[in-house]
Amino acid sequence: MAGLECSRRVRPMALIAFLFAFFTTGSSTAQVPLLMWSNDGLPQLASPAAGHITSREQLSAYLSSALGSGPHTVLLLLQDKLSKDDFTVFGGVFGNKQDSAFQNLEAALHSSSSSLVLPALAWPESSALPALLQEQLGVSPLLVDLDTLSQLNLSASVSNLLLINLPSHTGSYESRKEVLHRNDEMIGEVMSIMKAKNVPYTAIYTGLQPSRVISEMSMSSQPVGRTLLQNVDVKPPIMFNANNTPCIMLWAQSLNVSFTGGSQWTDFALQTPSLTGSQCNGSSSLLVLTYPNATLSFAMSRQFYSVSARNWFTLDSVQLQFSGQTASFIGSRGIYAPAEYSFHCESVSSFRDALLVPNNTNQNTSQWMVNFVDFQIQGFGVSNGNFSYASDCAGFFSPGIWMGLLTSLLMLLILVYGLHMIMQLNTMDRFDDPKGPSISVPQSE
Incomplete structure (x- = not known):
């Protein structure tokens, strides 16, 4: 279960965005983030290894431990496209925190009793998440909107799987941020409705596909030139x-x-x-x-x-x-x-x-x-x-330094010799006059 991260209390969105940026993987496999929180508690798990991509088997094992016993009410907030970049760019990390597009989501995570952050969930594994939850809870998903959710009579004695679709965004910067902000407002309204119903619940927020796929060479099959210190086994002195x-x-x-x-x-x-x-x-x-x-x-x-x-x-x-x-x-x-x-x-x-x-x-x-x-x-x-x-013990003058010094000295000697030869050139003191009488040489017979 190395691909899961669980904390008792979630910090502000800047920390979430940092976690997403830190756990960015060097693989061509597309990933989507997944956030999970509950007011009824989630099982504790070890911190994930850096760069790990959570597989369906690992997610299924965790959901089995979290939802395997007793009835549960699960809210699945599905966005058409979601990526780690959405949190780093629009989460207020590089600007004013009040300008974050995820203020309600941050408040929900901060007020929950426990939470789970999956920076990299393998896609298209996320598209099978409704079926995976249906298998764990034993109930079919129910597609609801805000009005339907407010009128539902939920009971803690039976399991419920409520599916809420969030609008996707377009490609431009402003419209993308606006849609993310509007989805965050919907999440805030959902949390307010569940708080008023006073029913234990578990909420999951993820995307059906990544909003941006960065293809890089897979590092699993390539020699790694530098690894994280936490993964290097260095024996103590x-x-x-x-x-x-x-x-x-x-x-x-x-x-x-x-x-x-x-x-x-x-x-x-x-x-x-x-x-x-x-x-x-x-x-x-x-x-x-x-x-x-x-x-x-x-x-x-x-x-x-x-x-x-x-x-x-x-x-x-x-x-x-x-x-x-x-x-x-x-x-x-x-x-x-x-x-x-x-x-x-x-x-x-x-x-x-x-x-x-x-x-x-x-x-x-x-x-x-x-x-x-x-x-x-x-x-x-x-x-x-x-x-x-x-x-x-290494000396200051290494073989490379000696070679450089000797080469420089040789070039300097050649330069000094050339200057010395140029300075020894003298101007001729007599010249022949081409306009004067020519020299005649008598010939004897």
């Missing part, structure tokens, strides 16, 4: 608390370890470790990650450097215990940051641009390889359970 206070944090996309020269890797980031043995104080921190068959230890220290007049922390060593063997690596270069920062690096490895150097005192270390991908660690100054600003 590893956090060690001392005296109920966050002390050490570590996050990595993968913690790869290999004993066979890189032919076979083990990723410990896929497992949940125990932090037994970890400790921290003002000058040193030790993070111990204990797995079922291995242990990773990160030793860090903090020290004041008078040259920079600030405290810095360094990752001094990484120790690995796996299958009864022990290997240790020294963070000899590059793994440091200001004490109040965290350290981040895209790759921390012992074999390629190595930031971790095997410790020669341990003979087994040379047989091991480690590679930590998207690695971030902070051993001091952790606050609010979040990483501090990250000091990245």
Whole structure:
């Protein structure tokens, strides 16, 4: 039932229009909005996933839970054409709220005990809504107008399905808004009549077809380049608390370890470790990650450097215990940051641009390889359970920057050489006079 949204109390029309705009789907399937409210209560449902199109099966399941037990009086307000754009353009969202074309509808939603908002109901599923309600209630729909509705004798002991057709609109902006406003006035009169009858009811407002269909490429069969953060499964960082206070944090996309020269890797980031043995104080921190068959230890220290007049922390060593063997690596270069920062690096490895150097005192270390991908660690100054600003290991002058600088320097040298050659050109100090006597060269026989 992920395509349904239910709230105990509906907010103003600006929120409804925002919901419709937010849940706009990237599909070629046409949709119509559906609003449902009741003075007798509706079942609560989980919030829908963004971009979801409610199918007939999902709507039928919800109607079965909402109308399945006991008699119900249902008012079906059918408009020939209705779209999400009607609420965003004519709902007073971008202008004066008093100029909204849905003031009575907003008041009905606001005063109801519970409501349901379906921003995208699959069309032509909405055209089968009367038959779906007839199946749920077990009664045939009765087409009524305002006069007939006011004269009906409704009873809460029997089910009633009342169908009220609302006029459709034309294509122009003014006439469309006027018709929507007139339909809203009809909805207000219907609500006044039902309030006077004092009968529990459920009202549904939707359209037989969308007033505007925007065809877009279906995203269900295309690779998605960017997804909503709420749908991305991001694992939380590893956090060690001392005296109920966050002390050490570590996050990595993968913690790869290999004993066979890189032919076979083990990723410990896929497992949940125990932090037994970890400790921290003002000058040193030790993070111990204990797995079922291995242990990773990160030793860090903090020290004041008078040259920079600030405290810095360094990752001094990484120790690995796996299958009864022990290997240790020294963070000899590059793994440091200001004490109040965290350290981040895209790759921390012992074999390629190595930031971790095997410790020669341990003979087994040379047989091991480690590679930590998207690695971030902070051993001091952790606050609010979040990483501090990250000091990245990437150098300022990347290969691309160096290539650009060298190319620019080469072009500058060519330009300087050309200017130098032009400045060395001299004007000739003697010229031949074409009007003077010609030069005769005597010939000897």
